[in-house]
Amino acid sequence: MSSYYSVIHVLKKSNEGDVVNLRGWVYRLRWLGGKVFIVLRDHSGIIQCVVDKDEARRFGKEISELGIEASIIIGGTVRFDKRAPGGKEIKVTELRVVGVSNNFPIKGGEGIDYLLDNRHLWIRSRRLTSIFKVKHTMLKGLREYFSSNEWWEVTPPILTMSAVEGGATLFPVDFFGRKAYLSQSAQFYLETLIFSLEKVWSVTTSFRAERSRTRRHLYEYTHLEAEAAWMGMKEMMTVVEEMVKAGVKKILDERLDELETVKRDITKLEQVLSNRFDVITYDEAVELLREKGVKIEWGEDFGADEERVLTQQFDTPIFVTMFPRKIKSFYMKVSEDNPELVYGFDLLAPEGYGEIVGGSVREDKYDTLLNRIREEELNPKDYEWYLDLRKYGSVPHSGFGLGIERMLMWISGLDHIRDATPYPRFRDRLYP
RNA sequence: GCCGGGGUAGCUCAGCUGGUAGAGCGUCGGGCUGUUAACCCGAUGGUCGGGGGUUCAAGUCCCCUCCCCGGCGCCA
DSSP states (O other): OOOOOOHHHHHHHOOTTOEEEEEEEEEEEEEETTEEEEEEEETTEEEEEEEOHHHHHHTHHHHHHOOTTOEEEEEEEEEEOTTSTTSEEEEEEEEEEEEOOOSOSOOSOOOHHHHHHTHHHHTTSHHHHHHHHHHHHHHHHHHHHHHTTTOEEOOOOSEESSOSSSSSOOOEEEETTEEEEEOSOOHHHHHHHHHHHSEEEEEEEEEOOSOOOSTTOOSEEEEEEEEEETOOHHHHHHHHHHHHHHHHHHHHHHOHHHHHHTTOOHHHHHHHHHSOOEEEEHHHHHHHHHHTTOOOOTTOOOOHHHHHHHHTTOSSOEEEEEEEGGGSOTTBOBOSSOTTEEEEEEEEETTTTEEEEEEEEEOOOHHHHHHHHHHTTOOGGGGHHHHHTTTSSOOOEEEEEEEHHHHHHHHHTOSSGGGGSSSOOOTTOOOO
């Protein structure tokens, strides 16, 4: 045995009678008299391999070592057969068990708790594999969007001294005897970089120590953030819309098989590409909610129920803009027309998935920013370097953050964010 | 943090008003030359989450505690 083909190559390119070598893992195993059906799985797919009775006798030792998830190398000839899944199978003439697997703990029908305890093995499932392939392609689409529009990718720190926003809870870390924290956002560091690179973006891991108990929260998640000098809100919203569409388009171009294995309704995603994202102001959203019978006071933030009602009115993601300053962070720029509002925007995914992007114009005036910090009862000392940016060549600018797992959850139609990442950290789960 | 549900065989669960446990799946053994989560026959299986209490008797009732799930809040 010398060179190996992938399963997908054999399924798509091989002809009847071709001699091929494959390697992978045992996905299904069925004995039938002296005959053995092995469904082989590799990174690209699954294919049925058949060991006939006389061959099975010859491979006595190998056959006895076979088990679900054992790693194997197979040689044989391609046979077209309607009875085989995919229409093709391998008539096995060579078989070697590389790594045995006795009594694989996942057999089907297990509950969520058991499966999460065995995440390191569950991860091999076709469903999770498909989701991670979609994630890869989504990130590729987003990256390509930034690259082809002259944005610089940068690498901000994860270990930080203090919070970006006052409210969110941070994970403390011992930094050689000093107290440090795991970053919850790269925003402030990206802001420092726009003074040289102008348009910057990054993908980092962000951490939130709030004990959230929802299907949309992770303690540790992949955060895509962007920040650009000279950009106003409209412009930045256009960036968000184009970027999201670029990600969706890439997936529709390259990952249809995977979307099918996760049973995602493709038409829902196609609608996203063919329409402009609707934009409504906070005021309009409140009005709309009241028309739908939702009780909400002006000045209250939207909860899960409100977001659900709101997004169900639209087929595409929608922007909500111009929020009351009271419910948003101190760094958001206050409106010139109405000091009660800030130039902030959220992008809400449809079908009830809710917020996937939060962005804003940043306050660029030193005095105003300082007042806002005091207003929120934060310590200006902690924000000295951040305030410096408003002292030396300040520039109007804006930015946003996108939750990668949230976006993936929506695109893949997941009912829980835990499957949007290999090892979800949530609800105090740390093993494996 | 708050509200609700739940911890019984390796896994998924049943067990009414108290009388010391049961199914399916898995596992093991056997059968079957076309199975698609194969099927058929047989066997195997438990300190009922932990601690304390009431009682002749507790999986079942009471108290404490730990863990898990669903929802809300917080956010991406």
